[in-house]
Amino acid sequence: xxxxTPLATARGLGSAKEGVDHWWxxxxxxxxxxxxxxxxxFSVALLGTADYYTVVGWLAHPVNAGLMILxxxxxxWHGAIGLQVVIEDYIATEWxxxxxxxxxxxxxxxLALAGILAVLRIALGV
Amino acid sequence: xxxxxxxxxxxxxIYRLPLNAILSITHRITGVILALGAVLVVAMLIAAASxxxxxxxxYAMGAHWLGQIVLFGFTLALYYHMCAGVRHLFWDAxxxxxxxxxxxxxxxxxxxxxxxxLATWAVAYxxxxx
Numbered sequence: 590x591x592x593x594t595p596l597a598t599a600r601g602l603g604s605a606k607e608g609v610d611h612w613w614x615x616x617x618x619x620x621x622x623x624x625x626x627x628x629x630x631f632s633v634a635l636l637g638t639a640d641y642y643t644v645v646g647w648l649a650h651p652v653n654a655g656l657m658i659l660x661x662x663x664x665x666w667h668g669a670i671g672l673q674v675v676i677e678d679y680i681a682t683e684w685x686x687x688x689x690x691x692x693x694x695x696x697x698x699x700l701a702l703a704g705i706l707a708v709l710r711i712a713l714g715v
Numbered sequence: 716x717x718x719x720x721x722x723x724x725x726x727x728x729i730y731r732l733p734l735n736a737i738l739s740i741t742h743r744i745t746g747v748i749l750a751l752g753a754v755l756v757v758a759m760l761i762a763a764a765s766x767x768x769x770x771x772x773x774y775a776m777g778a779h780w781l782g783q784i785v786l787f788g789f790t791l792a793l794y795y796h797m798c799a800g801v802r803h804l805f806w807d808a809x810x811x812x813x814x815x816x817x818x819x820x821x822x823x824x825x826x827x828x829x830x831x832x833l834a835t836w837a838v839a840y841x842x843x844x845x
Contacts, residue, residue, distance in 0.1 A: 616804065616807060619800050619803075619804065620804065622797070623797060623800075623801065626793060626797060627797075627831075630790065630793060630794070630831070630835050631835060631838060633839075634835045634836065634838040634839035634842070635838060635839075635842055636842075637838075637839050637840070637842040637843035638778070638842075638843035639843075641763075641767040641770045641771065641774075642767075644763060644770070645763055645770075648760075648763060657760070660756075661753075661756075661757070661760075664753055664756075665753055668746075668749065668750040668753055671746045671750070672746075672747065672750055675743060675746070675747060700753060700754060700757045703757055703760075703761060704756070704757040704760050704761070706764075707757070707760040707761045707763065707764035708760060708764075710764040711763060711764050
């Protein structure tokens with residue numbers, strides 16, 4: 590027996606009204622990533638065996654720096670949302686699930702920040 | 716029905732997955748692989764921002780034959796996930812659910828992913844002169 594009434598234990602477990610937003614963000618980032626990753630794949634291929642100064646010079650161009658930042662932001666966002674679904678599907682134990690979810694989200698933010706700062710450092714020549 | 720074996724309950728390890736099911740699980744697996752690839756991309760960018768020495772170390776790993784195989788795998792995973800993802804967008808819009816259509820789009824996904832991968836590597840090897 591518990592001190593809590595049945596109503597109290599059921600309250601708050603319903604829809605958080607966030608499902609559609611999650612679904613929509615995954616599609617939004619997916620659509621953005623199609624042109625972005627085609628650009629990324631073929632740009633890296635075009636650089637080929639280019640030396641350090643060519644690569645840095647290429648990345649310093651505002652268009653390339655801007656697109657690279659978008660690749661990082663959209664890609665890591667899409668990845669974090671996608672991994673969330675995979676984690677929720679396969680990890681049944683609540684505390685383990687929440688721990689892994691937190692780690693993935695923290696990692697996505699750290700990677701995005703580090704990657705964007707690296708691009709900015711090259712683009713701004715600091 | 717006489718003389719015809721009754722279907723047995725399928726299990727993942729015995730049941731022959733239909734083409735669409737194979738593509739579905741591959742989409743998820745490539746998604747997880749690409750999340751790992753994102754770590755590599757960020758590492759490359761940090762190396763580029765850190766100077767020619769750090770870049771050189773990362774570059775040497777990528778230029779090694781083992782690194783080339785890994786990079787080729789990431790390229791294939793990327794284009795596969797992109798093509799299968801585009802089909803998901805069509806499905807979201809309500810198109811392409813008929814079985815023959817789904818089968819044809821599955822085949823198209825495989826072909827386009829391989830063509831894009833080979834095209835990307837052909838570009839890479841042609842600019843760097845082999």
